[in-house]
Amino acid sequence: MADADKAPVLKAPVPKAHRPKARVAKGFRDVEAQEIRALKRMLATIEQVYELYGFDPVETPTIEYTDALGKFLPDQDRPNEGVFSFQDDDEQWLSLRYDLTAPLARYVAENYDRLPKPYRSYRAGWVYRNEKPGPGRFRQFMQFDADTVGTDNPAADAEICMLAADTLEKLGVPRGSYVIRVNNRKVLDGVMEAIGLGGEDNGGRRLTVLRAIDKLDKIGIDGVRELLGKGRMDPSGDFTPGAGLDAAGATAVLDFVNAAAGQTNAETVEGLRRALAENAPIGEGLAELASIAAHVDEAGYSDRVRIDPSVVRGLEYYTGFVVEAELTFDMRNEEGEIVRFGSVGGGGRYDGLVERFRGEKVPATGFSIGVSRLYAALRNLGKIEDDTIAAPVVVLVMDKQRLGDYQAMVRELRDAGIRAEMYLGTSGMKAQMKYADRRGAACAIIQGSDELAAGEVQIKDLIAGAEASRAIENRDEWRDARPAQMTVRRGDLVQAVRDVLKRYRP
Template sequence: MSAPAKLKARQPRGFVDRGPADVAATERMLAVIRESFSLYGFDPVETPFVEYTDALGKFLPDQDRPNEGVFSFQDDDEQWLSLRYDLTAPLARYVAENFDALPKPYRSYRVGYVFRNEKPGPGRFRQFMQFDADIVGSGSVAADAEACMLAADTMEKLGIKRGDYVVKVNNRKVLDGVMEAIGLGGEENAGRRLTVLRAIDKLDKFGPEGVRLLLGEGRKDESGDFTKGAGLSEEQADVVLGYLEFQLDEEFGDWEGVLDDWKRSVGNSAIGNAGVEELAQIHALCRAAGYGSDRIAFESSVVRGLEYYTGPVYEVELTFPVTNEDGQVVRFGSVAGGGRYDGLVGRFRPEPVPATGFSIGVSRLYSALKAVKSPIVDAKNDLPLVVVTAMDNKSPEFMPGYQKLVSDLRQATVEDGKPLCRADLYLGSSGFNAQMKYADRRGAVCAVIQGSSEREAGTVVIKDLILGAELAAAGRDVKDSAEHKERQAQAQFSVPVGELVEGVKRMLGRHS
């Protein structure tokens, strides 16, 4: 009988593994975001990956049947459960369930993975991380203004320079007013309004003419696939495209002309004019706090894809150039977005509960910080790694001595009380040469060596792996110099066992 076939190691489509360097760099980035959010008075909260399906609601963008984009399964009590597709819908459930115990307004931030059951592709994953900040229980547009200011401040704390980002602001009420002005008001036109919003959302991707096709009968892409349009007349499409032409290109203080143009676009719509007034208030608040149009600006094409937004909406766009997959130089694009969702928590409560907030796409922001070479996502770990070799690893009686060496390094601190280093005791069964290759593969800065002769003498050898690599790469003419021989003595030296920590400190000091 043949042996059973081994399982094939394979990763599901749309999911990715992350190595130590990426994880460490992401954690540093998240720490900066946490600090920024905390300065605005936000507190952390965690919710489960899994929620009851009806609690999440049907709000996914770009889906004719939104539940198709959710990973769902039936529990043993026949109730449907789903993996969360964002962090906002679970927050709404959490606030409703703990409503009486929470201070209102309630400022909360969350970070974690979300899941979309969508077709994966380049840069499009089924699992990705988001970092959200929300204010629940405030109907004031001051909450929306604070969200925009927080987003701007967070970008700069992450090392993105002023001028390389902009927080773009619009209002769903203005968009609803435009819809009413072209005869698409009322519940009976909700589907067509959503199609129009999705068409507007494609302005950056397809340009005005592509949006015009999506507002009309539809658009056929290069592959021949046809996307059905909103079915607007030429006159109706002209009003929508005319509205899209108006945005704030001048200083944020010269906003009156833009809002006047938007007032004309909404006509006599009460909700549209209310939206324009809310934007005027947001402008006044941001200007009073010292934020100009180089940081926060009106942008008519910002609509946000999720259906639950009810008022101001905003996106953080990074404006620096990058080269895309087709070799074209383009703006980096959006890394965060959000808006007001006054109806989401109210689904669970007898009274309305206003709320606003935004979400940062962590993976996309990480790519952006790599592009601008931010030190926050430098691949190096904050603490250097020291590998303690175990030359006599075949003899169990010597392992306690090696364990004592690595324990001394792990407990050592520098002047400010921070750890001196990370320390790794080699626990494999290979010989010395393989252990040194292991230290090199781990990216260790030094190795601690103790064989039988060092043990008898009560010493250890400290080997500077960085300096050793530099010396090994030196030319033959350099290797005969007195300076080279002096540096060789620095690259590998012996100290008494009791001076191990001080010896490693001296060695690390050369590379700090």
């Protein structure tokens, strides 16, 4: 066995003053191999459920014309209202998509005449928001949506709720550890109309009310009351202006949000009907909730789908039914406190988005999973498997004049379905062995001049060798014992490697 040649002398490094700083942009993160593979398995499971429901895939571009996306984001205090935007050579404003719903509305409007109605589709992809980042809150994150466009039937809304429940269970979230919470924005619009916030002139204040309620699980009832009034100072010192409601108005909104749930969804609807002074929006919204309640009850989902007046959703484009998928188990937050995990997805009815393009009503409803957040929840539940792909077997290069021989070994292993690679660096044997260890390889293949002459190869079981090294302290003893190292005929290479791998991956 002969060592490979020593590494060549490297060129002089770039002067420090000319080097860019290696850093990830604020609010973004790198994703590494183990999480990527787990995410792929998770996405495949979600896709299976969506396909079973009859949804078809579609992809839209990451970049859209800014006017096509509209201004619907909740984080209005950013310089460009939460959207990353730029101009092209024609001075047209373009933006990175901030969700997958607005691009779908553009796609449907552009292809309306050739699409079947209702049009049922799903899509997964990265979205971007120029919002203030924080713990667990990034400016780039993945969503996985399913939408039905072209029907105002409440059965489509009920189906979205069932889809959300089935997806969570398929991913391993046990029944009883989640709830699909449903409300209707029309009911809350009616409440705000009753306290004097009706009409177009009060659109901004109504939106501020919605966004205040949407933060209930984060800042509590007292924080929401502040946002409904003059405003709130958060722990970082940032002040968020409020909706300017008086005490009576804020109480009316909070009384609706905190309305007691009945034993059944039908009882909750009737309780709201009795508690609210009915006007047109309230009557229409309660009728839609009653219809959804009947559909989910008939389908056997009423134990998982619950009407909850505190659900509002922060995006401006929702027009009626809104839904959130909430995980109800506890976990520790960044400060070590025990908290409920909370929402991992949501959606609702957005009957006005396609209308923006076509000038006619095109009703639509959908649901979006926050993939990264759900991934964190599944890992917390122990439902994310560790990386199940074995690290590659590494074939060491002992003689640079024989690269063809080493590559032939790699090809034989790959043909047999074994992940394998030839060492492509320029270092000697010691560094190559260290590389194989860092790759997590179960074994390394060695054929120096002695093994070549004998028609053999050496196989080093790196996992067993590491275990043995902890028990052997004397260097001479180690050299004499050569633990976890075997010599086999060259023709037996594939089977010998399989035997090693089976010890660790039956």
